Each structure stands twice: as structure tokens, then as C-alpha cells.
Amino acid sequence: MGPTIPPESFIDLLLDALCVVDRDGYVRYVSAASERVFGYLPEEMIGRRILDFVHPEDLEKTRQAVKEILRGELKPHFENRYIRKDGSTAHIMWSARWSEKEQIRVAVARDVTQRKRAEAMQAAMYAISDAANSSDSLPAMFRRIHQVVEGLMSAPAFMVALVDTQGGELYFPYNADRHETRTHGFSQDIGSLCEQVIRSARALLLTPGSSVAFSPQAIDTSHVEVRHHWLGVPLKSSQGVFGAIAVQRQSKSACYTDEDRELLEFVGIQVAAAVERKQMQAQLEHMARYDQLTELPNRSLVLDRIQTALARAAREVGFLAILYLDLDDFKQVNDTYGHAVGDQVLQEMARRLVQGVRAADTVGRLGGDEFIVLLDGIEQPSDADSVAEKLRATLSEPYELPMASLTLIPSIGVAVYPEHGDNHEALIRYADSAMYRMKKGRPDPVS
Structure with missing residues (x-):
């Protein structure tokens, strides 16, 4: 039989750290792997309280685990965190038990930080x-x-x-x-x-x-x-x-x-x-939900807002109005100056419409030169006519473009809830018809 091998010679080869802690929580022994696992040399840990190294947020659960171990319970997979010497956090999985005879806790600490x-x-x-x-x-x-x-x-x-x-x-x-x-x-x-x-x-x-x-x-x-x-x-x-x-x-x-x-x-x-x-x-x-050219709400979003406004008006017994409008002879602008100029006119038209109404109102583009305005919560039906006149005036002002100064005349149809309809389809249809009645017999050329 060969010579006896001292336990320390192979214990120190373990990747996991072997720790021995007394009843009062002081480290009595720790193997060489402590430096790899905890970041401290064995001599830096021996004689100190093991809890001094525990992450502050894990102290309470660690104290509870110690109580259970001292009662004789086995802890084969207890996990907590330790603060290493360099300030980094180590995640440790413990396998620990209490020896009543020796009055020590024996535990193996495995570094599971990477996992x-x-x-x-x-x-x-x-x-x-x-x-x-x-x-x-x-x-x-x-x-x-x-x-x-x-x-x-x-x-x-x-x-x-x-x-x-x-x-x-x-x-x-x-x-x-x-x-x-x-x-x-x-x-x-x-x-x-x-x-x-x-x-x-x-x-x-x-x-x-x-x-x-x-x-x-x-x-x-x-x-x-x-x-x-x-x-x-x-x-x-x-x-x-x-x-x-x-x-x-x-x-x-x-x-x-x-x-x-x-x-x-x-x-x-x-x-x-x-x-x-x-x-x-x-x-x-x-x-x-928005028109790409003018950044105004498109038909889908405008209809949603009209339906919401109608529900509120019915609930509160109030008024709202729909303005339906376009520019007379706008097609001539595209035909004469090209679609790029036509797009500039539409963008300027959108800007004037937004500036001409309240923030609570909605201006939307339906397509081409057709726009729609929702006047939500007006005090009385005649308010819609006043807004329509204001918009007609601002839209009739010249459009100063690099290639030309254009004067275009808008046609605006007005529909008021509940007088002209109690749903969005009826109101839009009425406003559209009113716009064409205004347009009829008024040949305003592009100038």
C-alpha cells in the first residue's frame, strides 16, 4: 500500500470550493478554489463571518437557509449571490449540511455565474x-x-x-x-x-x-x-x-x-x-390612417372621428357639421403645370384648412382635391356657415408657386347634424350634393 495522500492535496484541485463554517457563522476552513469562486484567497476569508461576503439583497434568504441547515435540513441546491473582492457579483450554488457532532456546517460552493x-x-x-x-x-x-x-x-x-x-x-x-x-x-x-x-x-x-x-x-x-x-x-x-x-x-x-x-x-x-x-x-x-401627401387624416380615420363625434352629439344633444369641398377646375392645374405643382397646391390647401379651424376639429383628405372638415361640438348650426365662408375666403387667396401665381375658387357644401342626417353616410352625401349645387353654373377659370 502506497503512502497516505493528504486530503488538502486533492481538495485544492477541486473546481468547487469546500467551506467549513462554525455555528456562529465564522469561516474555519476554505479550499484553494475560494479565489476562483469568491475572489478571495483562503486566508482572506478564514476567521470572517461568511455572511459578510453575501450580496445585501440575498442576506435575508441566506439567514433563513442557515436556520434550516442548523435544524438538520439538507440544502443540496441552495443559490445566492456573493460580492467578490473586485466588486463583481458571483452566483453560487451550495450543497450544505450540518454536523451536530462537530458543530460545523460543511458546504461545497459551485460558481454558476456564467450559467x-x-x-x-x-x-x-x-x-x-x-x-x-x-x-x-x-x-x-x-x-x-x-x-x-x-x-x-x-x-x-x-x-x-x-x-x-x-x-x-x-x-x-x-x-x-x-x-x-x-x-x-x-x-x-x-x-x-x-x-x-x-x-x-x-x-x-x-x-x-x-x-x-x-x-x-x-x-x-x-x-x-x-x-x-x-x-x-x-x-x-x-x-x-x-x-x-x-x-x-x-x-x-x-x-x-x-x-x-x-x-x-x-x-x-x-x-x-x-x-x-x-x-x-x-x-x-x-x-x-394618414394621407402621405398632406399628412392629413385619410378617409378611414375621418370616418372614425365622425362616428365618435356623432355618438357624443347624440348623447349630449349637440350639433356638429360636415364640410365637403374641392377646388374648381383643379384638373387644369395638373394638365397645365404638371402634377408636382398640383401637389404643392394641395399641400398649401391642407395647411390653410388646418389653420382655419379649431384644434378640436378634423381636416381630412378624401382623394384628389376633395377634402372634408368635421366641425365637432358647434354651438349652433349657423356656426358651420360662418366657418365655411372663412375657409372659402382663405382658399380663394392666390397660391404663390415658383412657376405661377394661381387663384382657385373652392366649392364648399355644408351638412349639419341632426338637421341633414343622423349618420355619417347621410351627412357626407348631403354635404357632397350641396357642394355640387354650389359649383353648378359657376365657371370660375384658373387665373
């Missing part, structure tokens, strides 16, 4: 996709995503910055701070930091007091007094960077790590795809 991270990322991907599909607006979607991010890391302050496609300005559709971690001064710099993330197309990680923990050298943060931990990553599409998401927590908390950056970058990829889908969906819905 938990993969599970969290998979769950985040599904959760963000679900948020994109079930939320009815971008802010609502971002609220859901904030909850997802808080499940991955401490993120009491979470913000989303997007670049306006029209003016190129940065705006914040979501900017929440659950614990009011921002100071007034630093809050003013958030836009600047997000702009730098967008401009560099790279992550930016800042720590209090000082230096940039992770960022490309091209980023200048010398003008920012950093009082909190801040981490921002870009939102990218096939067209380039269109925004950024950022998280922030108090300086007394653990700083964000490179692992947090990788997680947030993963979230950023999912968020960017979700934002693109949401914006595409909104664009398609807009195209289905």
Missing part, C-alpha cells in the same frame, strides 16, 4: 421582445425594459436617449430615477454623456471622483464631475447609431463592471431591434 448570466440574457431577450409586442407606446415599452434591466443589475436610474430623425436633436422618451440618485449638476451632463456614447458608438463607464473606467480615448469627460456610477451603451441599427441607453446608481453602491457593460450591450442590441420594430409598426399605422 445564471446566460439564463438572464435569454430571459431578457424574451422579455424585451414581449415588451415590444405588448406595449402600446415607446415609453410603456421602456418602462418594461427598465424592469428587465433591474433584474440583471442595479439600475435605479435608467434612461433612453434617441436622436430625432428630423432635427437631429437628442430627446429622452424615458428617463426614470427610482431612488433620485441624480444631483442637479450631474443631471445636466446626462445628455452630454449620451451624446458622446452615440458619437463614439461605444460604451462609456464612469466611476465617482475620477477617471473613466471604460471608454474609448476619443471621449472627453473632463468637464463632467462624476458623483455616481454611470454606464451607457449605444443603440445601433443597420443605418447606424440612433440612440443610447444608460444606467446609474449611487456612489456608495458597487461600481459597474465590465460584465455589467457586456450585459447592457446585449440589452442594447435587443432594445435597438425592439425600437426599430416599434417605429416601423407606428410608421405603418400612420401610413394606414
Whole structure:
């Protein structure tokens, strides 16, 4: 029989850490794997309370598990989190039991951080996709995503910055701070930091007091007094960077790590795809309900609004009016000057109509040069005639175009609820007929 092999010689070869803790919770022994699992050398843990290393949010459930172990219950798959020496979080799965004879807890600690991270990322991907599909607006979607991010890391302050496609300005559709971690001064710099993330197309990680923990050298943060931990990553599409998401927590908390950056970058990829889908969906819905040339509500949306207004008028015993109008001899404009000029006339006509009515009213384009106006909640039927005269005057003013100055005369038919009908079909039909009665026998040429 060969020489006896000391247990330590092979225990220290284990990938999992073997821990021995006394009844009072002090570490009496830990194997060499403690450095890989917990980030501490054995001598740095021995003699200290094991709970001192536990993540604050997991302390209560860990204390409860210890009580159960001391009662003799086995804990083969207990999971909690520990704070490593470098400030990062380790997910640990324990197999533990109590020895009444020796008055010690013997446990094996397995580092499952990578597995938990993969599970969290998979769950985040599904959760963000679900948020994109079930939320009815971008802010609502971002609220859901904030909850997802808080499940991955401490993120009491979470913000989303997007670049306006029209003016190129940065705006914040979501900017929440659950614990009011921002100071007034630093809050003013958030836009600047997000702009730098967008401009560099790279992550930016800042720590209090000082230096940039992770960022490309091209980023200048010398003008920012950093009082909190801040981490921002870009939102990218096939067209380039269109925004950024950022998280922030108090300086007394653990700083964000490179692992947090990788997680947030993963979230950023999912968020960017979700934002693109949401914006595409909104664009398609807009195209289905609005006229592309004039940006006015189209026939479908106008009819919906008329039916809503009719229901309200019937309920409140009120009035509403429909104006149906077009421009006499508009066809000659297209034939003489081309459709591009005709489109400019229609756009100017739409602008004048919108400016000529109240914000509560609806101006829509039915097609060609035919427009419709819903006057909702008028005081008396004669109000409709007054508005029609006002619009007739403004639409008769010359249309100053690069190629010509055109004077076009509108024909406007008026129908009032309930006098001329109690449903949208009857009212539109009456207003249409009234318009053609006005047009009949009045040959106003284009000048």
C-alpha cells in the first residue's frame, strides 16, 4: 500500500470550493478554489463571518437557509449571490449540511455565474421582445425594459436617449430615477454623456471622483464631475447609431463592471431591434390612417372621428357639421403645370384648412382635391356657415408657386347634424350634393 495522500492535496484541485463554517457563522476552513469562486484567497476569508461576503439583497434568504441547515435540513441546491473582492457579483450554488457532532456546517460552493448570466440574457431577450409586442407606446415599452434591466443589475436610474430623425436633436422618451440618485449638476451632463456614447458608438463607464473606467480615448469627460456610477451603451441599427441607453446608481453602491457593460450591450442590441420594430409598426399605422401627401387624416380615420363625434352629439344633444369641398377646375392645374405643382397646391390647401379651424376639429383628405372638415361640438348650426365662408375666403387667396401665381375658387357644401342626417353616410352625401349645387353654373377659370 502506497503512502497516505493528504486530503488538502486533492481538495485544492477541486473546481468547487469546500467551506467549513462554525455555528456562529465564522469561516474555519476554505479550499484553494475560494479565489476562483469568491475572489478571495483562503486566508482572506478564514476567521470572517461568511455572511459578510453575501450580496445585501440575498442576506435575508441566506439567514433563513442557515436556520434550516442548523435544524438538520439538507440544502443540496441552495443559490445566492456573493460580492467578490473586485466588486463583481458571483452566483453560487451550495450543497450544505450540518454536523451536530462537530458543530460545523460543511458546504461545497459551485460558481454558476456564467450559467445564471446566460439564463438572464435569454430571459431578457424574451422579455424585451414581449415588451415590444405588448406595449402600446415607446415609453410603456421602456418602462418594461427598465424592469428587465433591474433584474440583471442595479439600475435605479435608467434612461433612453434617441436622436430625432428630423432635427437631429437628442430627446429622452424615458428617463426614470427610482431612488433620485441624480444631483442637479450631474443631471445636466446626462445628455452630454449620451451624446458622446452615440458619437463614439461605444460604451462609456464612469466611476465617482475620477477617471473613466471604460471608454474609448476619443471621449472627453473632463468637464463632467462624476458623483455616481454611470454606464451607457449605444443603440445601433443597420443605418447606424440612433440612440443610447444608460444606467446609474449611487456612489456608495458597487461600481459597474465590465460584465455589467457586456450585459447592457446585449440589452442594447435587443432594445435597438425592439425600437426599430416599434417605429416601423407606428410608421405603418400612420401610413394606414394618414394621407402621405398632406399628412392629413385619410378617409378611414375621418370616418372614425365622425362616428365618435356623432355618438357624443347624440348623447349630449349637440350639433356638429360636415364640410365637403374641392377646388374648381383643379384638373387644369395638373394638365397645365404638371402634377408636382398640383401637389404643392394641395399641400398649401391642407395647411390653410388646418389653420382655419379649431384644434378640436378634423381636416381630412378624401382623394384628389376633395377634402372634408368635421366641425365637432358647434354651438349652433349657423356656426358651420360662418366657418365655411372663412375657409372659402382663405382658399380663394392666390397660391404663390415658383412657376405661377394661381387663384382657385373652392366649392364648399355644408351638412349639419341632426338637421341633414343622423349618420355619417347621410351627412357626407348631403354635404357632397350641396357642394355640387354650389359649383353648378359657376365657371370660375384658373387665373
